[in-house]
Every structure is written in C-alpha cells, then in structure tokens.
Amino acid sequence: xxxxxxxxxxxxxxxxxxxxxxxxxxxxxxxxxxxxxxxxxxxxxxxxxxxxxxxxxxxxxxxxxxxxxxxxxxxxxxxxxxxxxxxxxxxxxxxxxxxxxxxxxxxxxxxxxxxxxxxxxxxxxxxxxxxxxxxxxxxxxxxxxxxxxxxxxxxxxxxxxx
Amino acid sequence: xxxxxxxxxxxxxxxxxxxxxxxxxxxxxxxxxxxxxxxxxxxxxxxxxxxxxxxxxxxxxxxxxxxxxxxxxxxxxxxxxxxxxxxxxxxxxxxxxxxxxxxxxxxxxxxxxxxxxxxxxxxxxxxxxxxxxxxxxxxxxxxxxxxxxxxxxxxxxxxxxxxxxxxxxxxxxxxxxxxxxxxxxxxxxxxxxxxxxxxxxxxxxxxxxxxxxxxxxxxxxxxxxxxxxxxxxxxxxxxxxxxxxxxxxxxxxxxxxxxxxxxxxxxxxxxxxxxxxxxxxxxxxxxxxxxxxxxxxxxxxxxxxxxxxxxxxxxxxxxxxxxxxxxxxxxxxxxxxxxxxxxxxxxxxxxxxxxxxxxxxxxxxxxxxxxxxxxxxxxxxxxxxxxxxxxxxxxxxxxxxxxxxxxxxxxxxxxxxxxxxxxxxxxxxxxxxxxxxxxxxxxx
Numbered sequence: 001x002x003x004x005x006x007x008x009x010x011x012x013x014x015x016x017x018x019x020x021x022x023x024x025x026x027x028x029x030x031x032x033x034x035x036x037x038x039x040x041x042x043x044x045x046x047x048x049x050x051x052x053x054x055x056x057x058x059x060x061x062x063x064x065x066x067x068x069x070x071x072x073x074x075x076x077x078x079x080x081x082x083x084x085x086x087x088x089x090x091x092x093x094x095x096x097x098x099x100x101x102x103x104x105x106x107x108x109x110x111x112x113x114x115x116x117x118x119x120x121x122x123x124x125x126x127x128x129x130x131x132x133x134x135x136x137x138x139x140x141x142x143x144x145x146x147x148x149x150x151x152x153x154x155x156x157x158x159x160x161x162x
Numbered sequence: 163x164x165x166x167x168x169x170x171x172x173x174x175x176x177x178x179x180x181x182x183x184x185x186x187x188x189x190x191x192x193x194x195x196x197x198x199x200x201x202x203x204x205x206x207x208x209x210x211x212x213x214x215x216x217x218x219x220x221x222x223x224x225x226x227x228x229x230x231x232x233x234x235x236x237x238x239x240x241x242x243x244x245x246x247x248x249x250x251x252x253x254x255x256x257x258x259x260x261x262x263x264x265x266x267x268x269x270x271x272x273x274x275x276x277x278x279x280x281x282x283x284x285x286x287x288x289x290x291x292x293x294x295x296x297x298x299x300x301x302x303x304x305x306x307x308x309x310x311x312x313x314x315x316x317x318x319x320x321x322x323x324x325x326x327x328x329x330x331x332x333x334x335x336x337x338x339x340x341x342x343x344x345x346x347x348x349x350x351x352x353x354x355x356x357x358x359x360x361x362x363x364x365x366x367x368x369x370x371x372x373x374x375x376x377x378x379x380x381x382x383x384x385x386x387x388x389x390x391x392x393x394x395x396x397x398x399x400x401x402x403x404x405x406x407x408x409x410x411x412x413x414x415x416x417x418x419x420x421x422x423x424x425x426x427x428x429x430x431x432x433x434x435x436x437x438x439x440x441x442x443x444x445x446x447x448x449x450x451x452x453x454x455x456x457x458x459x460x461x462x463x464x465x466x467x468x469x470x471x472x473x474x475x476x477x478x479x480x481x482x483x484x485x486x487x488x489x490x491x492x493x494x495x496x497x498x499x500x501x502x503x504x505x506x507x508x509x510x511x512x513x514x515x516x517x518x519x520x521x522x523x524x525x526x527x528x529x530x531x532x533x534x535x536x537x538x539x540x541x542x543x544x545x546x547x548x549x550x551x552x553x554x555x556x557x558x559x560x561x562x563x564x565x566x567x568x569x570x571x572x573x574x575x576x577x578x579x580x581x582x583x584x585x586x587x588x589x590x591x592x593x594x595x596x597x598x599x600x601x602x603x604x605x606x
Contacts, residue, residue: 013350013461017571022550025199026229026236040578060351060384064569065550066286068203068302089355089386090286094302144186144316154304158312159212 001122001149003080003101005052009114010041012058016091019062019070033069034076051078054120056112058084062091071095081120083127083138085109096145097154103127108136122149164436166322167389168357171297171433175280183321183440191221193275194309195283197265197546198226200302202243204284207307216251217313220407223255223274224248225265228546230258233553263518263544266290266378266486270370271518273405277392278431282309287486287568289380292389293373295396295432299387320386322357323348324441327364329450334602336496337372338488338566338586341379342455344447346465354384356442359435361391364449370399371492375586378487379568382462392432397422400429456564456599457584460572468589468601476583480563481512481594482575483587484542485549488566489517491524493587498530500591500602501537507597512539513548513555539594551575557582564593 018041020033027033038045055074061084062070071094074082082095085106095102103120108127112118116131125140141149151157165173165181173181175189196204201224208216216222224244229237241258248256257268266287269275277295281288284306291298301315309315325344345352358380360373368376373390380388390396401421404412408429412421426432456471458464483489483497494516506512514534516522522544525531531541548555549567557563557576562583565575570582585593588602595605 015569015571017550017569017574021573022199022552023556025550025552026234026240028202028236028240040573060354063350063384064286064571066200066284066288066300066302068200068284068304086351086354088351088384090300090302090381093305097302097304097308142186154308155207155210158308159210 002120003052003054004119005054005080006050007054007056007112007114007116007118008049009112010055010057013060013063014057015064016062016067016070017064020067020073025067025069030072030076034073037073037077046077049077049079052080053078054118055079055082056109057082058109059086061087063088066090068094068098071098071100075100083109083112096148099149099153103138105136105138108138111136163440164438166357166439167359167391167433167435168297168322168387169319171278171280172317172319174431181319183319185319186316187319188314188316189280191282191309191313191315192279193221193223193281194306195223195225195265195269195281195285195288196306197228197285198230198237198241198244199228200284200306202240203303204306204310205243205247207304208310211307211311213311216253216310219252220254222253222310223269224253225257225268226259226262227264227544228550229552230262230545231543261519263521264486264489264546267489267517267521270294270374271403271520273400273403273408276400276430277396277425278433282306282315286381287378289385289387290374290378290486292377292380292387293370294399295390295392297387297389300381320355320357321442322359323353324444325358325360326362326444326446327360327449328362328446329364329448330367331449331452334454334588335449335452336586336588337368337375339452339455340449341376342457342462342465342584343452345379345383345462346455346457348383350382350461350463351384353380355386358383358385358388360389361435365390366393366395367449369492370395371490374490375487379462382568391434397425400425454586454589454601456589457570459570459581459583462568462570462584468599471599472601472604476599477562478510478564478593478597478599479561480555480557481510481590482548482555482563482565482567483590484515484517485546485567486517487568488587489515489521491521493566494521494525494530496587497591498533500588500595500605501539502533504537504595506538506594510594510597511555512594513542514539515542516544518544548575564590564599566590
C-alpha cells in the first residue's frame with residue numbers, strides 16, 4: 001500500500017479539539033463534519049486540502065479526547081497519511097481502527113517541510129521526500145496491527161474472527 | 163521479572179501468569195462505557211459486526227451526559243439513537259436524564275467498577291477508575307463497538323512510571339493540585355503510552371475524591387492509565403458504593419465490615435505491584451511541599467503556583483466548578499467553604515455543576531446549594547456541557563475562564579481566542595469572589 005501527496009505541516013501537541021472542535025460533535029453527517037477539520041488552527045484547511053495530501057506534525061499528535069471524529073474528519077478530508085514524531089495513544093488506536101494510515105517517524109517529521117511532495121510505502125516503512133530527494137525509514141507496524149490495517153479496520157478484522 | 167500493578171490486572175484478564183511491556187494481548191473486558199457523543203458511532207459500528215448484539219447486557223454502560231439534557235436537535239437525535247439501542251439490546255445500565263450524572267463520577271458512585279476490574283470507555287477520562295485499583299482506559303468508538311460485541315479488546319502491555327507520594331498536603335492543596343503539578347513537571351506527553359502508578363505513605367493522605375481527580379487527568383500527561391493501590395480508604399468507598407448486583411451477592415444485611423472483607427474475594431480482586439517491577443521512571447513527590455496550582459492556557463502542563471498566578475492579575479469573566487475531574491461532593495464542599503457568606507464578583511459568571519443526581523441531592527441537604535445561590539452563582543443539572551465547549555457556559559472571543567475542568571486547549575470552552583485556566587475548587591471559588599486568579603489564602 002502506498003500514499004503520495006503534498007505536505008501540510010503542523011507543530012507539536014495538535015489536540016483533538018483543534019482537529020475537530022467539540023461544538024461540532026453533534027453532527028453525524030461526515031461531509032459536513034469534515035468541513036470543520038482543523039478550522040480553529042488553520043481556517044483555510046478544508047478549502048486548500050486536496051485528495052492525497054499528507055499531514056506532517058510534531059510530537060503527541062491527536063492528544064486529548066477519545067473522539068473518533070478526529071481521525072475520521074482527517075480521513076474524510078482526503079488526507080492519505082499522517083506522519084508525526086509521535087501520536088497520542090487513543091488517536092493511534094482510532095486511526096488504525098477506522099483505516100486512516102499513520103506513520104510514526106521523528107526524523108521524517110522534523111525534516112519534511114510544508115509543501116513538499118512525499119511518498120509513503122506502508123509495506124516497507126519508507127518515506128520519501130521527493131522535493132528534498134531524501135528518504136526516511138519508519139518502523140513498520142507489528143504483524144497483528146498490519147493484519148488489522150489490511151482487513152480495513154477493526155470491525156472487518158473481528159468479523160473475520162467471530 | 164516482576165510486574166507492575168497494571169500489568170498484573172491485564173495478565174489476569176488474559177489468563178496468562180506473566181506479561182511484559184510491549185506485548186500485544188487480547189484481554190477480557192469487565193465493563194464497556196460510552197456516552198451520548200461516542201456511542202452513536204459505536205452503535206453504528208457494532209451493528210456492522212457479525213455478532214450484532216452486546217456480549218453482556220449488564221456489562222455495557224451508556225451515560226447521556228455530554229450534550230444532555232439535549233442542547234439542540236442534533237444532540238437530541240444522538241441521545242435518541244442511544245436510548246433506542248439501549249431498549250433494543252436490553253442494556254441494564256442506561257442512564258438518561260433524571261438518573262444520569264457525569265459518567266466518571268456516576269460509575270464509581272453506582273459501584274459499577276471495583277478493584278481489579280478491566281474497564282474501557284469511549285471517553286478519554288475513563289482513566290478515572292484507576293483510583294479504585296482498577297485498570298481503566300479510554301478508547302474510541304470503534305474499540306467500544308468491538309468490546310461491546312465480543313467482550314474483548316487488544317492492548318499493548320504498557321510500561322509504567324512510578325510516582326511515590328510522601329508527606330501530607332497542606333490546607334487548600336487537593337488531588338487536582340497534585341496532578342496539575344505532575345503534568346507541569348513531566349509534560350503533556352510525559353507518560354505517553356505508559357501507566358502512572360502511584361504508591362507510598364502519602365497515598366493515605368488522599369481521599370477517594372482526590373484520587374479520582376488525579377487518575378482522571380492521567381490522560382492529560384498522555385498516560386494509558388493512572389492507578390492507586392487498594393487501601394482502607396478504597397475499601398470504605400467500595401462498601402459505601404455497592405452496586406445492586408454486589409449487594410444481592412452479599413445480602414441486604416451485610417455490614418460495612420463484611421463488605422470490606424469481601425473485596426478481593428467475592429467482589430473484585432486486589433493487585434499489588436511486585437517489588438522487582440520495572441519502571442521507566444521513578445518520581446518522588448512530597449505532598450507537604452505542594453502549593454495550590456493553576457495551569458495556564460493552552461496546555462495543562464503550563465502549571466504555576468497560585469501565588470505566582472495571583473501576581474499577574476489575571477482578570478476573569480467566568481468560573482466553572484464541576485466536571486468529571488472536580489464535580490464530586492468534596493469539591494462542592496470546598497467551593498462552599500470559600501463562597502459561604504461571600505459574593506461572586508461583579509461582571510463574573512460562576513457556574514457550579516454537581517456531577518451526579520446523588521451529589522446534587524447531598525449538596526442540597528448540606529445547604530451547599532443555598533450558599534452557592536446566595537453568593538450569586540448558578541447551579542446546573544449534571545452535564546459535561548461547558549468543559550468541552552458544548553453548552554451551559556460557552557466563552558466569547560477573548561473571555562477568560564478559571565475552571566475545575568481538565569483541558570485548556572485552544573477553543574476548548576468556546577471562541578478560539580478565549581482562555582481557560584485550570585485549578586481545583588478552592589482556587590476556582592476564590593477567583594469567583596475576587597474576579598481575578600487569587601490564592602484562597604489571600605481571602606482569609
């Protein structure tokens with residue numbers, strides 16, 4: 001599996017209230033919800049984001065609430081992958097459970113700049129910054145998580161098991 | 163090699179005698195929790211599973227607390243989805259308006275979590291029940307769906323930070339001040355993916371309400387769970403908050419001492435960390451050295467002592483006293499101690515929210531609500547409302563709120579230029595009186 005796109009870059013501790021403010025959590029329509037993604041930090045996000053774009057961020061991405069709406073709005077905005085120095089625990093689980101590709105790689109997250117073109121190979125863990133002509137290697141997921149990702153998320157995975 | 167207290171609980175729920183940090187496991191779940199925001203998504207996902215129904219109708223708890231009483235039509239629809247699901251699946255523990263309270267105050271109060279339990283909830287503050295010696299952690303809606311359908315969930319066995327407490331806290335220093343101090347020290351990702359295991363002679367100086375507040379905010383340091391050892395204070399709490407089910411097991415006439423003796427045998431299990439357990443980090447905190455603490459915008463780790471904060475002359479527009487962190491009866495008593503015979507400052511809104519119906523009633527019987535209303539504060543029915551910028555106290559552009567809640571992120575309580583300062587009830591109430599962040603000592 002691969003992803004390729006232009007980078008939108010953010011800093012450390014991007015919390016779930018920034019990703020999708022709680023005032024919108026009563027919205028069940030996913031397209032409407034996604035239109036509010038990142039709006040308190042980056043008001044133009046939903047206008048400028050293009051399908052395939054990659055978010056690159058610092059440490060503790062997705063900290064705060066357990067709201068699954070956070071990875072969901074990122075996915076529904078068309079983001080193909082989030083690369084961060086580290087992810088908050090619940091966000092990490094939620095992203096895998098709903099099938100939003102994420103990669104933890106501090107070196108890549110530090111080096112890649114906003115607007116760069118990047119390519120991610122999820123099978124090998126290779127992240128290539130085409131603009132900088134530089135490659136990085138992330139730890140691939142353990143087999144158990146890789147199986148869940150390949151199944152298309154947790155529910156499909158347990159449906160195979162039940 | 164020895165195991166931490168958290169690792170022992172996880173091991174017991176996988177049927178393995180030994181686990182080590184980093185292992186991926188599948189564990190049996192004792193209780194699955196959701197609220198009116200996270201459950202609708204979980205319900206949709208659970209109905210997609212082959213099982214299609216909950217694994218045990220007595221082990222799923224749904225609490226309508228975030229936007230309930232319904233704040234608008236969309237919230238009403240979400241609550242209705244939960245209500246209909248609870249009815250369809252015969253969920254025993256469905257708490258709606260009139261019975262509900264803020265979930266993390268309600269569940270310990272109803273005795274639904276006991277020492278040694280493994281609890282997951284689709285709410286990040288599910289970490290609260292570690293105060294009872296349980297392993298309890300937050301998950302998302304899809305995890306909640308999987309746990310509801312199968313009674314199992316995957317975990318990565320966490321490493322731990324050992325936090326040894328000693329000494330006795332001084333007047334006006336509460337569990338909230340301790341956890342804000344710790345987050346200030348280790349940062350908002352200082353315990354990422356890890357357990358925060360509390361121990362030491364200082365534990366006995368913390369009431370159950372203090373411990374619940376401490377564990378509640380373990381997530382604000384990135385922690386997977388926070389956990390306290392089980393001692394006599396825990397046993398007293400369990401005896402005073404026995405679930406109907408456990409009451410039936412022990413018999414109506416069981417005395418408090420009999421109930422306490424049953425904890426670890428017929429009610430829950432008591433675990434202790436091994437002496438040779440490995441810890442990622444060890445901290446020692448002398449409670450007697452702590453000061454009332456305030457976390458400045460926009461991270462819970464921006465902690466300062468209230469004395470420092472007072473010197474800065476931070477003017478307030480609103481004070482909120484409540485939430486799953488500080489909406490319990492001792493919090494209400496602390497707020498009342500400060501507000502008794504005093505008035506809320508001019509041009510300041512003070513919103514007080516007892517976390518459950520029982521706490522509300524108790525506060526009423528003790529005359530606390532009268533003190534609040536006479537001081538010029540308002541008292542609301544239980545709700546998470548303002549904490550997450552839902553309703554019942556949203557901030558306008560540039561407004562400042564001193565709050566006993568748990569997060570002060572950008573826009574958390576309303577407009578994105580508004581500011582939230584976090585503190586315990588004594589400090590919050592003192593701020594309500596003067597209109598500025600103020601040490602409770604300065605009022606005496």
